[in-house]
Amino acid sequence: MISTKKHVQQLAALLHQKGINDVVISPGSRNGPMINTFVGSGLFNCRNIVDERSAAYFAMGLSQALNKPVAIVCSSGTATLNYAPAIAEAYYLTIPLIVITADRPEYWIDQLENQCINQRGIYSNFVKKEYNLPLEESETELWQAAREINECLNAAVSGKPAPVHINVPLEEPLHDLLDEEIPATKAIDTKESVLDINKASLNKLASELDSSNKVLILAGQQNPNQELEKLLVRFIEKTGAVVLKEHLANLKDESFCGSVDTLMAAILADVPSDFQPDILITFGGHFVSKALKQFLRKNKAGQHWHLSPANDHYDTYQSLTEVVKTDAITFFSQLLSEVGEKEQEYLHRWKNKENEVNQLRDKYISESQFSDLKVIAEVGQSIPENSVVHLGNSSPVRYALIANWPNNTTFLSNRGTSGIDGPMSTAVGYASVSEKINTVLIGDLSFFYDSNALWNNYINENLRIIVINNGGGNIFSLIKGPGESPAFQQHFFAENKFKAQGIAHTFGLDYLSAENESELKDSLTELYSPIRKNATILEVFTDAEVNTKTFRGLFKFVKQ
Incomplete structure (x- = not known):
């Protein structure tokens, strides 16, 4: 049994066709058509969590574990606002939540109607795309809605993943059901563009690396990636570059440098200029260490290249000189064959300091x-x-x-x-x-x-x-x-x-x-x-x- 609401039927059909089959539902009445359709169709793994704030964070963790989008569904009014903290977090962690909120018809907005607030654009700073479904169900409005839903779902996973918001105004009756399957709806697919670096740019980057003795690579927060880890190890062995990472980078090889906060304390007490990079290469998400940021802002790299398929201009260290529009795997795999072998002096300096600091740390903690x-x-x-x-x-x-x-x-x-x-x-x-x-x-x-x-x-x-x-x-x-x-x-x-x-x-x-x-x-x-x-x-x-x-x-x- 599914809802009689045709927009909801289309929404469910497109979610299913795009492999978005995990739905976290918070109970309510206005979102009844979505609940009845997602549950009644038998096509979705539906979970019920009462607290909307917790439900949205739960879905975020579920999406991380499954490595795919997860939909969240709630009723109208303040229920929608309780999603906001998790949506903001998902936006900055690049997690593709599909946010589906029930709403009252627009004619009841600001008319003292129950559970009724202005829900248009409520997450506008933290979603990649948002769309308010039409209330009417003419052929033209259903066609338009299907196109817009396709755009939203594609936007969530294309380029840099992010949440999207689909707001669904619904008139009563809300709980009329049909004993039918979800109708077929045309899905629109997208293809990702090639991220290869062109030959001229590759030669330029390789030449600059070859002429620099101190190359520092910052690996930000990311999921484990064995292919990238192996590439970085080979890059270190060939170039003597330093890979600095925190645990949240999920890089395990012993050739990388960790213990960032304590390492920074020791470096600042030593000769910071010895560790100041000629070239800084960054990728991934956040670093926790405030000391690292302060060190690199004070001891700026001559060049800072940030790797970003989405062309993000992140100038965290106030030294950004180039955004390389590609991912880390493509960057290091292409560059590896172009750069020459170099001395390991800079790498040894960092590793020796790290070993010294770790011994002091262990001694201090034990006592x-x-x-x-x-x-x-x-x-x-x-x-x-x-x-x-x-x-x-x-x-x-x-x-x-x-x-x-x-x-x-x-x-x-x-x-x-x-x-x-x-x-x-x-x-x-x-x-x-x-x-x-x-x-x-x-x-x-x-x-x-x-x-x-x-x-x-x-x-x-x-x-x-x-x-x-x-x-x-x-x-x-x-x-x-x-x-x-x-x-x-x-x-x-x-x-x-x-x-x-x-x-x-x-x-x-x-x-x-x-x-x-x-x-x-x-x-x-x-x-x-x-x-x-x-x-x-x-x-x-x-x-x-x-x-x-x-x-x-x-x-x-x-x-x-």
């Missing part, structure tokens, strides 16, 4: 008090091979980038907008279709903020949530400024006295806790026991003042 830093280092040693780790924002993502982890760990984090509002929902969505152990590493405020992530029927037994409960927003103790404010305790740190045990009980998760190093080791053994068959929360209690002292002490120590 430090029980703190967030020690907790996350211990988690890195205990996590199973071939795991997925979802890093919460604020302090967890920064601590985690300092620690060591198994080489085959996959790292994910909502670093598009870096908010604390949806990391757990995103992880739950990802874990729901993953066969690996998925660990969420999250702070206490972020955990409670996003606790509705656990309010659904898709909590997989592979989910492990480690809550670092330091009694508030400890990130504001780590950065300069807020800690010196008279309003710090109440309005920055936002002291938290709650525990996660009640939430674990409410949503049927197992619960473990630890307050010292010995208890932590025992709890981690339990958490990752092969016989554990239920999603579990491990809550670790630390002292905020000790955390701040230990974190700042690490950077002072490596500067020696």
Whole structure:
């Protein structure tokens, strides 16, 4: 049974033809025609999540895991606004969410009608394309709607992926049904253009690389890519270039340089000009390290090439000289055969400094008090091979980038907008279709903020949530400024006295806790026991003042 609404039938037909078969629905009445059609057709994998904010983040994680678009469907009114944080995050992480919102007919807008707001353009800054379906169902309007829907769905995945928004005004009756199949609707396909670099440009780039002794490559946040990793290793071996990456770049080879924050602290205390690049090459998404950005803005590269198939002019380091309109695989595979072999002096300088810093880091952590830093280092040693780790924002993502982890760990984090509002929902969505152990590493405020992530029927037994409960927003103790404010305790740190045990009980998760190093080791053994068959929360209690002292002490120590 499907809805009698022809626009909804067409929308479902086109989604199905383009392989978009996963739909996350939040219950409502105005979106009844979409619910009835998606569920009744039997063509879609429909999931129901009540909280729209959590639902949209869940869909984002699901899309990451499936590597394909996922549709989200909600009712009209403020339900649509609750999607906004996840849509913004998906936009900056280039995740193709298909946002479908039900709406009242336009004649009821601003007329004191229930659940009625102006929904036109509500996500305009964070979607690649948006379209308001017509209300009437004449042949001409159905033809126009099919064309516009095709454009939206193609835009979501072409070039740089991004969310798109389809707003669906609906008149009553909303729940009339037909015992029919979804009608055939013409799908319009698009073909991606060739991203090869032309010969003249290739020769120019190769010549400039050959004449530069210090080439630094920044690999930003991205999904694991073995082909790219192998290319980069070969490029390093031939040119002596340095590949600098954080864990979120998901590059594992030992020839790359990591430990970015501690490495920057040591470099700034040494001779920064020795590490200043002649040529900077960037690709991928965000870097977490503020120190890296400050270093490269102060010690600017002579040239900065950014690789972007979408022609993005990202001048993060205030030295951009060229946008190369291609992807990293095409760039390095084409350039590899054109550049000559070079000395490894610049690479050795970076690797020697990294080895020195890592030894200091390990010594410092082993001798430090029980703190967030020690907790996350211990988690890195205990996590199973071939795991997925979802890093919460604020302090967890920064601590985690300092620690060591198994080489085959996959790292994910909502670093598009870096908010604390949806990391757990995103992880739950990802874990729901993953066969690996998925660990969420999250702070206490972020955990409670996003606790509705656990309010659904898709909590997989592979989910492990480690809550670092330091009694508030400890990130504001780590950065300069807020800690010196008279309003710090109440309005920055936002002291938290709650525990996660009640939430674990409410949503049927197992619960473990630890307050010292010995208890932590025992709890981690339990958490990752092969016989554990239920999603579990491990809550670790630390002292905020000790955390701040230990974190700042690490950077002072490596500067020696």
